[in-house]
Amino acid sequence: MENHAALLELTGIEAGYAGVQVLWGVDLELREREIVALLGANGAGKTTVLRTISGIVKPWHGDIVLQKQNLDGLSPREIVSRGVIHVPEGRHVFPRMSVVDNLRAGAYTERAWSHQRETLEEVYGLFPRLYERRSQLAGTLSGGEQQMLAIGRGLMARPKCLMIDEPSLGLAPKLVDAVLDLVIQIRDLGCTVLLVEQNAQRALEVAERAYVMEHGRILFAGASAAVAGDPAIRQAYLGL
Amino acid sequence: MHGFNIAQLLVDGIVAGSMYALMASGISLIWGTMRMLNFAHGEFYMIGGYTLFFALVALKVHPVIAVGLGLLATFMLGVVVERLIMRWLLLRAEWEMPTLVATLGLSVFMQNFALRTFGAGDLGLPYVVPGVFRIAGVVLPGQRIAIVLVAIVAFAVVWSILRYTKFGVAIRATSQDRDTAVLMGIDFPKVYMLTFGISVALAALAATMLAPIYSVNPWMGQRPMLKAFIVVVFGGLGSLEGAILGGVVLGIIESVGVAVVSSEWQDVIAFAILILVLWVRPQGLFGAKES
Ligand SMILES: Nc1ncnc2c1ncn2[C@@H]1O[C@H](COP(=O)(O)OP(=O)(O)O)[C@@H](O)[C@H]1O
Numbered sequence: 001m002e003n004h005a006a007l008l009e010l011t012g013i014e015a016g017y018a019g020v021q022v023l024w025g026v027d028l029e030l031r032e033r034e035i036v037a038l039l040g041a042n043g044a045g046k047t048t049v050l051r052t053i054s055g056i057v058k059p060w061h062g063d064i065v066l067q068k069q070n071l072d073g074l075s076p077r078e079i080v081s082r083g084v085i086h087v088p089e090g091r092h093v094f095p096r097m098s099v100v101d102n103l104r105a106g107a108y109t110e111r112a113w114s115h116q117r118e119t120l121e122e123v124y125g126l127f128p129r130l131y132e133r134r135s136q137l138a139g140t141l142s143g144g145e146q147q148m149l150a151i152g153r154g155l156m157a158r159p160k161c162l163m164i165d166e167p168s169l170g171l172a173p174k175l176v177d178a179v180l181d182l183v184i185q186i187r188d189l190g191c192t193v194l195l196v197e198q199n200a201q202r203a204l205e206v207a208e209r210a211y212v213m214e215h216g217r218i219l220f221a222g223a224s225a226a227v228a229g230d231p232a233i234r235q236a237y238l239g240l
Numbered sequence: 241m242h243g244f245n246i247a248q249l250l251v252d253g254i255v256a257g258s259m260y261a262l263m264a265s266g267i268s269l270i271w272g273t274m275r276m277l278n279f280a281h282g283e284f285y286m287i288g289g290y291t292l293f294f295a296l297v298a299l300k301v302h303p304v305i306a307v308g309l310g311l312l313a314t315f316m317l318g319v320v321v322e323r324l325i326m327r328w329l330l331l332r333a334e335w336e337m338p339t340l341v342a343t344l345g346l347s348v349f350m351q352n353f354a355l356r357t358f359g360a361g362d363l364g365l366p367y368v369v370p371g372v373f374r375i376a377g378v379v380l381p382g383q384r385i386a387i388v389l390v391a392i393v394a395f396a397v398v399w400s401i402l403r404y405t406k407f408g409v410a411i412r413a414t415s416q417d418r419d420t421a422v423l424m425g426i427d428f429p430k431v432y433m434l435t436f437g438i439s440v441a442l443a444a445l446a447a448t449m450l451a452p453i454y455s456v457n458p459w460m461g462q463r464p465m466l467k468a469f470i471v472v473v474f475g476g477l478g479s480l481e482g483a484i485l486g487g488v489v490l491g492i493i494e495s496v497g498v499a500v501v502s503s504e505w506q507d508v509i510a511f512a513i514l515i516l517v518l519w520v521r522p523q524g525l526f527g528a529k530e531s
């Protein structure tokens with residue numbers, strides 16, 4: 001479809017927790033300015049893939065390369081400062097901090113901190129609601145607003161790649177629309193988005209490409225239309 | 241009533257309470273950020289006291305510089321202790337018990353180290369701030385006025401750091417959700433180290449204010465620390481506002497209580513309050529219920 005340059009590449013990633021292997025040879029590629037969906041049932045290993053990319057889980061084997069640089073052995077902090085940002089499952093806003101302080105926390109790396117003001121303007125432009133609620137404690141926001149805040153906080157780091165884990169979880173359909181709309185806007189600003197979803201139908205509508213996982217393996221990779229149009233995949237892995 | 245000067249009692253209570261608050265805020269800061277209790281907090285207070293004594297008596301520096309040296313030495317010792325001892329324990333899955341036992345052990349070690357090195361004797365210091373003021377029948381030595389002013393400035397500084405600085409954002413984020421703070425690129429071990437240092441420096445500040453009133457000895461930190469623990473239970477662990485209000489309220493209750501009964505009852509009153517609060521409101525007066 002498009003021939004954008006590769007941004008992030010995982011090859012043969014094996015990883016797990018305390019000796020229990022969860023990922024079995026995961027290959028995944030993200031190009032610049034694209035939305036990629038990572039799909040699969042609960043427990044398939046999607047979150048573990050994100051944790052491995054963000055340096056929280058150390059891979060046992062395999063390589064993660066960001067723009068020709070191997071991320072091997074880098075701390076989460078160094079990975080964040082290279083522009084790869086992980087918006088965690090379940091939002092995890094800082095509940096007893098105001099909305100604006102949550103956003104400031106997102107701009108913690110040196111480069112992001114020095115551009116705080118401009119980025120804040122941009123984020124408020126994308127999320128007028130966050131601007132209205134800027135002095136409110138994050139814990140008092142609705143679920144949809146907290147998801148917006150979690151994404152906005154991720155954007156404060158001025159990411160090249162934003163990985164969003166299950167943003168539609170627990171949201172009403174209207175809010176899911178709003179979140180997915182934002183994902184498109186974020187991509188249009190020049191950021192690659194890795195969208196992890198159990199809600200495959202909706203994710204496939206916005207993503208250009210998709211990966212389907214089961215039991216820690218990538219079973220299928222291809223254009224969204226191909227995934228959506230494959231009855232076997234739809235039935236077996238996506239529950240559609 | 242029979243000749244009690246209520247204004248004097250309140251003022252005395254506020255003076256004592258501001259120091260309880262200073263001690264308690266350090267304990268609360270460490271708890272809030274690192275979820276550990278520091279039972280050696282009183283011994284860092286002691287380090288502040290000895291440093292002040294030697295700076296004033298041996299080095300003969302200006303009192304303000306002596307106080308600064310007390311804070312600096314204690315801060316640096318705190319940073320080293322955190323880096324060399326606490327860090328390894330805090331990174332474990334089960335850190336509550338090991339850190340608690342380690343700080344208890346550290347407390348015993350530091351007391352005995354001071355005993356071997358400096359001896360058991362009480363070292364007296366002159367008041368750093370001279371003069372006695374009388375305002376509307378209330379007697380106020382300059383040292384005590386200085387104590388309250390210093391406490392107010394210290395709280396303003398800590399509050400502003402937490403509220404406005406990048407480091408403050410990192411402390412608050414780490415204390416509310418450490419795993420998510422990591423995703424922001426926050427280096428929580430560094431946050432822990434500096435938080436520990438700041439916390440024990442607050443204890444040292446209290447010591448430098450109180451050492452001229454009491455005296456310097458290896459056990460000088462014990463009572464202030466016990467009082468501080470009462471205050472944090474009273475005000476709610478992890479809350480700076482709770483530590484300040486709890487400290488002042490305890491100071492006033494003690495000062496009024498001692499006037500009504502007698503001074504041997506001071507600690508009884510304090511611990512009775514502790515038991516009462518634990519019974520009626522275990523999360524403290526200002527603490528939120530933990531889920
Ligand atoms: N912190 C953890 N410790 C141990 N096992 C875990 C942990 N997190 C996830 N797992 C296991 O790893 C597997 C994949 O989980 P996860 O990556 O969260 O899947 P998904 O995000 O697709 O639901 C599951 O079997 C889960 O039980």
Ligand SMILES: [Mg+2]
Binds near residue numbers: 046048165
């Ligand atoms: Mg998950």
